[in-house]
Amino acid sequence: MKKNILIVPGDGIGQEVTAVGKKVLDKIAEKYGHEFTYDEALIGHAAIEATGNPLPDESLEKMKKSDAVLFGAVGHPKYDNDPSAKVRPEQGLLKMRKELGLYANLRPIKLFDELLGASSIKPEILKGADILFFRELTGDIYFGEKGRKDNGDTAFDIAQYSRFEVERIARKAFEAAMTRGKKLCSVDKANVIETSRLWREVVQQVAKEYPEVTVEHQFVDATAMLLIKDPKRFDVVVTANLFGDILTDEASQIAGSMGMLASASIGDGTGVYEPIHGSAHDITGKGVANPMASVLSAALLLDISFGLKQESEDVINAVDQVLKAGFRTGDIADSSTPKDKILGTDAIGEEILKRL
Ligand code: IPM
Ligand code: MN
Numbered sequence: 001m002k003k004n005i006l007i008v009p010g011d012g013i014g015q016e017v018t019a020v021g022k023k024v025l026d027k028i029a030e031k032y033g034h035e036f037t038y039d040e041a042l043i044g045h046a047a048i049e050a051t052g053n054p055l056p057d058e059s060l061e062k063m064k065k066s067d068a069v070l071f072g073a074v075g076h077p078k079y080d081n082d083p084s085a086k087v088r089p090e091q092g093l094l095k096m097r098k099e100l101g102l103y104a105n106l107r108p109i110k111l112f113d114e115l116l117g118a119s120s121i122k123p124e125i126l127k128g129a130d131i132l133f134f135r136e137l138t139g140d141i142y143f144g145e146k147g148r149k150d151n152g153d154t155a156f157d158i159a160q161y162s163r164f165e166v167e168r169i170a171r172k173a174f175e176a177a178m179t180r181g182k183k184l185c186s187v188d189k190a191n192v193i194e195t196s197r198l199w200r201e202v203v204q205q206v207a208k209e210y211p212e213v214t215v216e217h218q219f220v221d222a223t224a225m226l227l228i229k230d231p232k233r234f235d236v237v238v239t240a241n242l243f244g245d246i247l248t249d250e251a252s253q254i255a256g257s258m259g260m261l262a263s264a265s266i267g268d269g270t271g272v273y274e275p276i277h278g279s280a281h282d283i284t285g286k287g288v289a290n291p292m293a294s295v296l297s298a299a300l301l302l303d304i305s306f307g308l309k310q311e312s313e314d315v316i317n318a319v320d321q322v323l324k325a326g327f328r329t330g331d332i333a334d335s336s337t338p339k340d341k342i343l344g345t346d347a348i349g350e351e352i353l354k355r356l
Contacts, residue, residue: 002035003306006066006270008059010044011089012279013289013345014072020291020349021070021298024318027356028302028311039066043096044074044089044279054092060099063270068305070298071096071274077281089279097137101268103165104172106300107133107248107276108262109231111255114323118256118332121228129231129254132180134173135244137265139165140195142241161195161240166202172266173238174210183214183235187223187243199240220247227251248276257331259290262297264304271305273297287344290329292319295352318355327351 005025009018022038029036041059048054054074063069074089096102109131116123144158170186177184186203188196200217207215218226220243226233227247231254239247252258258277265272275293283289295315303312326341333342343351 001306001308002037003067004037004039004065005301006062006069007038007040008043008063008069009040009046009072010074010093010279011046011076012073012281012284013277014044014074014279016284016287016289016345017275017291017294018070018072020345020352021294023349023353024295024298024315024356025070025301027353028298028308028315031314031356032308032311034308034311043071043092045076045079047092048087048089052087054087054089055095055099059092060096063096063100063272066270068301069270069272070294070301071272072294073275073277073279075279075281094142096272097265098143100265100270100272101138102265102272103136103138103267104169104265105133105135105137105244106176106264106266106304107135107244107251108300109133109248109251109254112260112320112323114320115256115260115332117334117336119253121231121253125229126231126254129234131231131234131251131254132176132236133244133248133251134169134176134236134238135248136161136165136169136239136241137244138241138267140241159193159195159240159242161198163198163202166199167206170203170206170238171209173236174206174213177213177236178210181235182212183216185216185218185223185234185237187218187220187237187239187247189220189243190217191219195240203238223247224250227254252276257290258293259329259331260292260296262293262295262300264297264300266304271301273301273305287346288330289345290331291345291349292329292352295319295349314356315352318352321355322348322351325351 141159190196299315302308
């Protein structure tokens, strides 16, 4: 198979972890006789520094033309403490999502058995948890009108959803539920928010097309509690952009660390694959970042954008083998991990490559 992959490392540890993800793709190409070619593009703070624009047109054009994008992270502490900054790295990410029509963000919460001890949740509560989140990614309060009034003393962000937007993400989630445990939980705040009432109405309607799927509706506050209390009760979860952002950070603790979680953003065109973690400037440049989320994102890329199931499983398996061999990065190590088994980004990457 011949494919063109665009590498978009972005900022902070995005650079370090994406380099490992790319090596894994290269290894797979070599092993299975595929021809992957690569290009790179700028986004985020790195793009602002180089061009003044968090998503230069050139990057966007490259994304549209490529067969898939392996993305790192965006962000820089300099903006976090400056709410008045007009140009921000995150704008590049949001524009990429909108321009590429990436309305469905899949975040699988998969717990590797070896990491049962790495979570702060009790192992007996966690064991067997396997959740697939569908986070709507191009609507909601993220993309509605926002601004200030009353001389800047009042601020507003409009949350908006159309029937069409809810319908298409709901369908994707139902389709996935059909291939899994046939259980779907739709999360909203329909007791208070109007967009949530539309959300619930539309999900109920789409549900009629999937009579085999058991559907429940939960409020977002209750869901936040249930995720920790009993993560095993969930199979597929579908929710709006902001709720999905928050709930998946919480759910990452079910998998032991944010450093383990991959995601796929799909929609109308090129798919984008990225860790759910951010740019983590506190550990940038130290060579200690966990590259597994990027590696597992590469696995999702192979599966979803290229249909290469076996190759994808091979990658997941290699990560599993490395964990079984006892190797850890700092974020997933615990007091029982021997010092010589705690590896840096490149070294654990090498262990994964060896097993491929
Ligand atoms: C994510 C991130 C982004 C989001 C930020 C960086 C804009 O937190 O991908 O989850 O809020 O969507
Ligand atoms: Mn987030």
